[in-house]
Amino acid sequence: MVFESGHKVVHKTHGVGEIEGTEILDLGGQTQDYYILKIVSTGLKVKFPKQSSMQIVRNLVSELEIQKIFEIISSPAKSYSMVWNRRKKEFNEKINSGSIFEISEVYRDLKNKDDGNELSFGEKEMMEKAKARLVSEIAASRAVGDDVISDLIDETKVS
Numbered sequence: 001m002v003f004e005s006g007h008k009v010v011h012k013t014h015g016v017g018e019i020e021g022t023e024i025l026d027l028g029g030q031t032q033d034y035y036i037l038k039i040v041s042t043g044l045k046v047k048f049p050k051q052s053s054m055q056i057v058r059n060l061v062s063e064l065e066i067q068k069i070f071e072i073i074s075s076p077a078k079s080y081s082m083v084w085n086r087r088k089k090e091f092n093e094k095i096n097s098g099s100i101f102e103i104s105e106v107y108r109d110l111k112n113k114d115d116g117n118e119l120s121f122g123e124k125e126m127m128e129k130a131k132a133r134l135v136s137e138i139a140a141s142r143a144v145g146d147d148v149i150s151d152l153i154d155e156t157k158v159s
Contacts (some may be wrong), residue, residue: 008140009057012098014039014135041136060141061100072104074159079113091126106130
């Protein structure tokens, strides 16, 4: 897949970023084309090979995918192990998978737990991390402010 400067994509680990251009780097005697991606939330610049771009980045979510995200958020929570270390590991794996749907599940499960019981500091932190990833990607896809999407997510009720 070819990306032009200014195109917004989602980095699997860092979230939404904007392609700033390309660069040819010589590493270990081999030259290779790299994209330069600036992460929107942090300003971090990430370089990744054009050849393996599909394993590292993906396009922003479509409107149909956004609808699915809100369906996930409004569905009942999944039950997890009662041991926080196991849940934390599973939630981290989901967030780091880069799948917006798995990130949605993490947010839903922690948000629904928060409605019944007080979340621990670690759980609150994990829920906010998942929400931040959802907000930034949906806002970038719809070209609206983060606060609009954050409010929309907050208003979503479990059906």
